[in-house]
Amino acid sequence: MPAALISRGEVLDHLTEAFRVHGFEGASIARLSEATGLGKASLYHYFHGGKQEMARAVVAHLGESFQRLVLAPLRTSGDPAQRLNAMILGVDQFYDRGEAACIVDLFGIGGAGEMFREPLAGAVKAFTDAVAGVVAETGLPADLARRRAEDAFVALQGALVVARATGDRTVFKRTLSEIPGRLLAAA
Amino acid sequence: MPAALISRGEVLDHLTEAFRVHGFEGASIARLSEATGLGKASLYHYFHGGKQEMARAVVAHLGESFQRLVLAPLRTSGDPAQRLNAMILGVDQFYDRGEAACIVDLFGIGGAGEMFREPLAGAVKAFTDAVAGVVAETGLPADLARRRAEDAFVALQGALVVARATGDRTVFKRTLSEIPGRLLAAA
DNA sequence: GTCTATAAGCAGATAGAC
DNA sequence: GTCTATCTGCTTATAGAC
Structure with a gap:
């Protein structure tokens, strides 16, 4: 039983990066092979289901990071404003300060769309539910809290698209910094 | 000189639709062939530069629609609020009520990214410039007007991503309806 | 667990008949 | 201007040695 040259976690990190850059x-398998440093056949050894399974694993992997970096801070016990700020820090890290595309956007396009609609729509719902919950704690009506949480996610996604298109991450930075204030503004 | 079975404009409409769905x-050329109803060789007769030129033509074609539907209403002489409302109607039509993806998003990904960065970043700038101009007419400081125009474009793009991911265009509709108010709110 | 070599099919693109 | 047939290279995926 020879040892693997690279851990499954590392393989997933490289695959994630490649999917995020190229969609x-x-x-291609050639690119994924290069990104991981593994031969094509080794990739198929890890993922019998081929490219589709690699993408599934990446979605699951990113889902875990999203839970840890973005959702977990919202569930702590503390001041709502502080929890939202902590969430924003997690978002900044999750998207590599605006450098990394969101898989919800990438995999919403073309053939991948049908395949991953459910888990990705689930992630959107998990985020808006969690944020709306925190906002509602401050005394705002539940429906307003939900709309604001949706707006926050929309702003997040839009800022990533614009940052990528213009090559300027300033918009992403500014958008993130303004989200907590918009969420908690007086009704 | 046999007549063409389909006008160049119609060909471009079908190509646009296909690129918007598949990225x-x-x-693929096979899909573009099917979408237009033309054989592969006929497509190459229209576009000697191949798929790249087809994509360039689609970007130019969409640029014209964007000018006509979205930017032109901003340049009319009239009440700023009315002009912004007219712009929003154009946006709604341009994106087929949230059904159609934005080429700025689609072509910002992968290999197409490098190729179209300039015209697409130009479109972003044209929009924010035009909207900021109208907002500034109402007496708001220029830098605030610019930030709000950026926020409007960000919200637009984000709403499209979320609508596509969730299959629910409600967010798109609501986001559009709120943009004029956000642009013109008191400072 | 990793590799080289290779299969089978699809990609973009072209030739040449009509 | 359109088509069928075809070329070349890249794609996903597998076989089998080490």
């Missing part, structure tokens, strides 16, 4: 269709 | 990499 599902653009991430 | 650049996902839109």
Whole structure:
């Protein structure tokens, strides 16, 4: 039983990076092989289901990071404003300060769309539910809290698209910094 | 000189639709052939530069629609609020009520990214410039007007991503309806 | 667990008949 | 201007040695 040259976690990190840069269709097996440093056949050893399974694993992997970095801070016990600020820090890290595309956007396009609609829509709902909950704690009506949480996610996604298109991450930085204030503003 | 079975404008409409659904990499020549009803060789007769030129033509074609539907209403002489409302109607039509993806998002991904960065970043700038101009007419400081115009474009893009991911265009509709108010709110 | 070599099919693109 | 047939290279995926 020879040892693996690279851990499964590391393989997933490299795959994630490659999918985030090239999208599902653009991430060829050759590119994924190069990104991981593994031969094609080794990749198929890890993922019998081929590219589709690699993408599934990446979605699951990112889901865990999202839980840890973005959702977990919202569930702590503390001041709502502080928890939202902590969430924003997690978002900044999760998207590598605006450098990394969101898989919800990438995999919403083309063939990958049908395949991953459910888990990705689930992530959107998990985020808006959690944020709306924190906002509602401050005494705002539940429906207003929900709309604001949706707006926050929309702003997040839009800022990533604009940052990528213009090559300027300033918009991402500013958008993130303004989200807590918009969420908690007086009704 | 036999007549063409389909006008160049119609060909471009079908190509645009296909690129918007599948993205650049996902839109194979076979799919583009099927979408237009033309054989592969006929497509190459229209576009000697191949798929790249088809994509360029689609970007130019969408640029014209964007000018006509979104930017032109901003340049009319009239009440700023009315002009912004007219712009929003154009946006709603341009994106087919949230059904159609934005090329700024689609072509910002993968290999197409490098190729179209300039015209797409230009479109972002044209929009924010025009909107900021109208907002500034109402007496708001220029830098605030600019930030709000950026926020409007960010919200637009984000709403499209979320609508596509969740399959629910309600967010798009609501986001659009709130943009004029956010742009013109008292400082 | 990793590799080289290779299969089978699809990609973009072209030739040449009509 | 359109088509069928075809070329070349890249794609996903597998076989089998080490």
